[in-house]
Amino acid sequence: MAITTVPGTTRPDRPASPIPARPRRRSLRRALVDNLTGHAFLIGAVLCFAVFSWYPMIRGIVMSFQRTRRGETTWVGWDNYARILDDPSFWTAWKNTIYFTVLALVLGYAVPFLVAILLNEFRHFRGYLRILVYLPVMLPPASALFLFKYYAYDPSEAGLFNAILAALHLPTSEWMQSPEMTMPAMVIASTWMNMGSAVLIYLAALQNIPGELYEAAELDGAGIWRRILTVTIPQTRLILLLMAMMQIVATMQLFIEPLILANGAGAEDSATSVAYLIYQHGFFQNDLNGAAALGVIMLVVLAGFSAVYARLTSRQD
Amino acid sequence: MARDSGTRTLISHAQLRRGRGKVVYWTLLTVVVVVFTLVFLGPLYWMVTGALKSGQEIAQTPPTLFPKDPQPQNYVDAWNNLDLAKLLFNTFYYAAGALFFQLVLDTAAAYSLSKLRPVLGNVILSLMLATLMIPAMVLIVPQYVTVIDLPILHINLLDSPFAIWLPLVANAFNIFLLKRFFDSIPEELMAAAVMDGATPLRTLWSIILPMSRPILGVVSIFAVTAVWKDFLWPKLVMPSPETRTISVGIYAFSGGTPMNVVVAASVIAAIPTVIIFLIFQRNIMSGLTTGSIKG
Numbered sequence: 001m002a003i004t005t006v007p008g009t010t011r012p013d014r015p016a017s018p019i020p021a022r023p024r025r026r027s028l029r030r031a032l033v034d035n036l037t038g039h040a041f042l043i044g045a046v047l048c049f050a051v052f053s054w055y056p057m058i059r060g061i062v063m064s065f066q067r068t069r070r071g072e073t074t075w076v077g078w079d080n081y082a083r084i085l086d087d088p089s090f091w092t093a094w095k096n097t098i099y100f101t102v103l104a105l106v107l108g109y110a111v112p113f114l115v116a117i118l119l120n121e122f123r124h125f126r127g128y129l130r131i132l133v134y135l136p137v138m139l140p141p142a143s144a145l146f147l148f149k150y151y152a153y154d155p156s157e158a159g160l161f162n163a164i165l166a167a168l169h170l171p172t173s174e175w176m177q178s179p180e181m182t183m184p185a186m187v188i189a190s191t192w193m194n195m196g197s198a199v200l201i202y203l204a205a206l207q208n209i210p211g212e213l214y215e216a217a218e219l220d221g222a223g224i225w226r227r228i229l230t231v232t233i234p235q236t237r238l239i240l241l242l243m244a245m246m247q248i249v250a251t252m253q254l255f256i257e258p259l260i261l262a263n264g265a266g267a268e269d270s271a272t273s274v275a276y277l278i279y280q281h282g283f284f285q286n287d288l289n290g291a292a293a294l295g296v297i298m299l300v301v302l303a304g305f306s307a308v309y310a311r312l313t314s315r316q317d
Numbered sequence: 318m319a320r321d322s323g324t325r326t327l328i329s330h331a332q333l334r335r336g337r338g339k340v341v342y343w344t345l346l347t348v349v350v351v352v353f354t355l356v357f358l359g360p361l362y363w364m365v366t367g368a369l370k371s372g373q374e375i376a377q378t379p380p381t382l383f384p385k386d387p388q389p390q391n392y393v394d395a396w397n398n399l400d401l402a403k404l405l406f407n408t409f410y411y412a413a414g415a416l417f418f419q420l421v422l423d424t425a426a427a428y429s430l431s432k433l434r435p436v437l438g439n440v441i442l443s444l445m446l447a448t449l450m451i452p453a454m455v456l457i458v459p460q461y462v463t464v465i466d467l468p469i470l471h472i473n474l475l476d477s478p479f480a481i482w483l484p485l486v487a488n489a490f491n492i493f494l495l496k497r498f499f500d501s502i503p504e505e506l507m508a509a510a511v512m513d514g515a516t517p518l519r520t521l522w523s524i525i526l527p528m529s530r531p532i533l534g535v536v537s538i539f540a541v542t543a544v545w546k547d548f549l550w551p552k553l554v555m556p557s558p559e560t561r562t563i564s565v566g567i568y569a570f571s572g573g574t575p576m577n578v579v580v581a582a583s584v585i586a587a588i589p590t591v592i593i594f595l596i597f598q599r600n601i602m603s604g605l606t607t608g609s610i611k612g
Contacts, residue, residue, distance in 0.1 A: 037517050038435025045426035046441060048486035053448045055468060056459035063459060118349065120326050121342075123333070125350055131598055132357040138594040140546050142564035143583035147364045150576040157378040160363055166379065192360070200605050211325025218329070227327055253454040256548050260568065275454040282458045283553065295455040302452055 060299075063292035080293035084281075090294075092269050093277045099183050100273065101251040108191040108198075109247055113240070115195070116202035117232065130203070134196035141193060145260040148189040149176070153261070176262055179270035186257040186271065194250075198243055205239040206232070238313060245309040249302055255279065274298055368392065368581035375577060388577075395582035398574065403559070404566040405589075411551070411562060412544040414482045419540045420533065422486045427495030428521050432507055442496070445489045460484065461553050480554035481544065491536050494604070498532040499525060535604030538597050545590050 067076045084090055119129050136144060152160045153175035162172040175185045213231045222230060233240070255275035258264060262271035264280075274294065282291030332338045367375060368391050369384040395401060430438050464474045464484075474480040502525060510520040526533070544551075544562075551562040561569065563586045571579045594601060 034433065035435040038429045038433035038438065041425040041429035041433060041517070041521075042435070042438070042441060044422035045445075045486055045492065048422065048483050049445055049448065049489075051463065051468065052460060052484040053451075053456070053487040054444065056456050056463050057448075057451060059463065060456065060459035063462070117327065118345075121328055121333075122346055122349070123330075124346060129350065129353055130602060131595075132353045134598070134602070135357055135361070135591070135594065138542065138590045139587045140548075140564045140583075140590060142548055142568055143587040146567070146571065146579055146583045147360060150580055151363055151367050151375075152360065156376070158376050158380050160360075160380065163379050192356075197605055200602055204605075206326070207324065209326075214325055214327060214329075224327065232327065249452055253452050255454065260571075278454060278458065279549070282461070288458055288462060291458045295458055298452065299455045302455075303450075306450060 060292050060295050063289055064296045067289050076289075080289045081297070084290050084293050084297070089269065089272055089277060093272045093274045096183065096270065096272055097252055097254055097274045100187060100254050101248055103183055103187045104190060104251045105244070105247065107187055108195060108251075109244060111191065112195045112198035113202050116199050116206055117228065119199070120203055120206045130200065133199045136193050137196035139193065141256050142260060144193050145189060145257065148185075149261050152189075153185055176271075177267055179266070179268040182262060182266045182270040186254075186261055189261060190251075190254075190257055198247070201239065201243065202236065205236045209235045241309060241313055245305065248305055252298065252302060364580060365584055368395075368577050368584055370577065372575060372577060391575075391577045391581040392585070394575075395578045395585060398578065399566060399570050399582050401563070401566075401582060401585055404561060404563040405585075407555075407560060408545060408562045408564075409589075411478055411481045412541045414478055415485045415544045416537055416540045418482045418486050419488060419491060420537065423488065423491045423536070424495055424526070424533070425521070427492050427499055428517075428525060430492070431496045431499035432502075432520075432525070433517055442492075445487075445492055447489075448487065449489045449493075457549065457553070460550075464554055475554055476557050476560045478560075481547075481551060484550070485540070485543065491539070494532060494536060495529070498529055502528055531600065531603070534597070534600045538593065538601055539604065542590055542593065 064080055065075060065077060066073050067079065115133065119126070119133075122129065154160070154162065155174040155177045157163055157166050157172060159175070161175065165172045173181050175181050209231065213235065214227055217227045217231050253275050254273040258266060258271035258273050258276050259279075264276060265272045275298075278291045278294045278298070281287045281294060328338075333342045366384050369387040369389065370381070371386060371388050374381060374385060429435060430442050464480050466473060506524055507520060510524055515523070546564075547562070548564050548568070552565045552568070555561055555565065558566075558569070567579060567582045567586060570582070574582075
C-alpha cells in the first residue's frame with residue numbers, strides 16, 4: 001500500500017496512515033473506507049482532468065496520424081505531417097513565431113526584472129506603482145488590443161504613437177501596415193498587457209533576498225551594478241529561469257495579437273503565427289487532423305525547451 | 318505584502334536619506350511615478366476619451382487631448398448595437414459557474430490529496446501537475462473534438478456553458494495552490510476533529526475551509542478573471558450569437574462597426590475586471606506571489 005505522509009507530520013513510533021489520530025487497530029475495512037472517501041473527494045476533478053486534459057492529449061497525437069473525411073476515419077501515417085511541412089506558410093509561421101519569441105525575450109524579459117529592481121528600492125508610492133504596472137494585465141486582451149489597433153497604431157499622424165513620434169520630430173511609422181514593424185508592434189502591445197505579473201513575481205523574489213548579503217557585498221566595496229550581478233541575479237536565478245521558460249511557452253502560442261491587430265496574417269504574411277495556423281487549419285480549412293499534427297510539432301518543440309530548462313535548473317539543486 | 322521597513326535592499330536606507338542620495342532618490346521616484354502613470358494609465362485615458370470623440374475628431378492630426386465635443390452616443394450605440402447587456406450577462410454567468418465548479422471540485426480534490434491521501438493520490442497529483450507543461454494551443458483541437466462529442470456519453474457541448482465550466486476545473490495550478498495551503502494546516506487539528514467523530518466532509522467544511530479564506534479568495538478571483546479574459550476557447554465552443562462572451566462578441570462585431578463604437582464597447586468590457594482588481598488588488602498580488610515563489 002502506498003500511503004504517503006508528509007515528513008514530520010507523523011510521529012515515527014506510529015505507522016503511517018492517512019489520519020494519524022487513529023493508527024491502532026486499523027482494520028482492512030477501515031483502510032478501504034478511508035481510501036474510498038479520499039477518492040470520492042477526488043473524483044470530480046479527476047474526471048474533468050481525464051476528459052478535458054489527459055484524453056485530449058492522447059487524442060491529439062492519435063488524430064495527427066489519422067484523416068477523417070465524410071465521417072470516415074483512416075490511418076494515414078505521416079501524411080498529415082508531410083502536408084503541413086509542404087505548406088509554405090508553415091515555415092513563415094515558425095519564422096514569425098520565433099522572431100516574436102526572441103523579440104519578446106529581449107524586450108519583455110529584461111524590462112520587468114529591471115522595473116522590479118527599481119520598484120523594490122522605493123519607499124514611497126509602492127502600492128500605487130504596483131497597481132499601475134498590474135492594471136493592464138486585468139484588461140480583457142481583446143479590449144486592450146482594440147485600443148492598440150485603432151488608436152495607437154493608426155498609420156496616419158492621428159494615431160497616438162505617431163503623434164508622439166511627430167511631436168518629437170522622429171520619423172513616423174505605418175505600424176501594422178508595414179511588414180517590418182508588425183512584429184515589434186505586436187511585441188510592444190503584448191509586453192504592455194502582460195508584464196505586470198512578471199514584475200510582481202520578481203518583486204516577491206527580491207524581497208526574499210537576505211539583506212545581509214547586500215550589506216556584506218557593500219562592505220567588500222561592491223558598487224550598485226556589482227551588487228546586482230553578484231547578489232540580486234544569483235539569488236533570483238531559479239525564478240529568472242522559470243520565468244524565461246514560462247515566457248517562451250507563452251509567446252510561442254502567440255495568437256490573439258495577430259488575430260486582432262493584424263487581422264490574422266498581417267501585411268505580407270508578417271504576422272502569421274503557428275497558433276494562428278493551427279486555428280486556420282482546424283476551423284477554416286476543415287483540416288482538424290492537420291491542425292492536430294501542427295499541435296504535436298509545437299508540443300515537441302516546446303518539450304525541447306523544457307528539457308533544456310530542466311537541465312539548467314537541476315544542475316544546482 | 319509585508320511592510321519591509323527593516324529589510325535592507327540593493328541600496329541601504331541610510332544612503333538614501335543623506336544629501337546626494339536623497340536628491341537622487343526623490344528625482345528618480347518622481348520620474349518613475351510620472352512615466353509609469355503615462356505608460357500604464359495614459360493608454361486607458363486615451364481609450365476612454367477617444368471613444369467619446371466623433372469620427373472626424375479621432376482622424377484629426379495632431380490628436381486632441383480632450384474630446385472637444387464629447388459624444389456619449391458612442392457608448393450608447395455600443396451598448397445597443399452590440400447587445401452588450403446580453404454579452405455581459407453571458408460572461409457573468411460563465412464566470413459564476415466556473416467559480417462554483419472550481420471551488421467545489423478543486424477544493425475537494427486538493428483536500429483529499431493533502432489530508433485524506435488515498436492510495437495513488439500522489440500519482441494522480443503528478444498527472445495533474447504534468448498538464449501544466451502542456452501548452453493550451455496544443456490541446457485546442459483535440460479538446461474541441463472532445464467537446465463536440467464527449468467520450469462514452471456522446472453529448473455535444475457546443476453552446477452549453479458546461480463547455481466552459483468543466484474544462485476550467487482541470488486547472489492544476491488551482492489544485493497546487495490549494496493543496497499547498499492545506500498542507501500548512503497542522504495535522505493535529507485534523508486529528509482533534511477525527512477524535513470528536515467528525516466526518517471528512519465535516520472537517521473540510523468546519524475546520525479547513527474557514528482557515529483557508531485567503532487562498533480561496535485568490536482562487537476565486539483567478540477563476541473569474543480567467544473567464545473574463547479568455548478568448549479563443551469561448552470563441553470556438555460558443556459559436557451562436559446568443560451564447561457569446563463579451564470579448565468574442567466585440568470581436569465578431571468589429572468588422573462592420575465604426576471604430577469608436579468598438580473601442581467604447583471594449584471600455585465597457587474592461588470595467589468589470591478593473592473593478593474586481595481595484596477591490597481585491599491585495600489578494601490578487603499576494604496570490605500571484607505565493608503561487609510562484611517556491612524554492
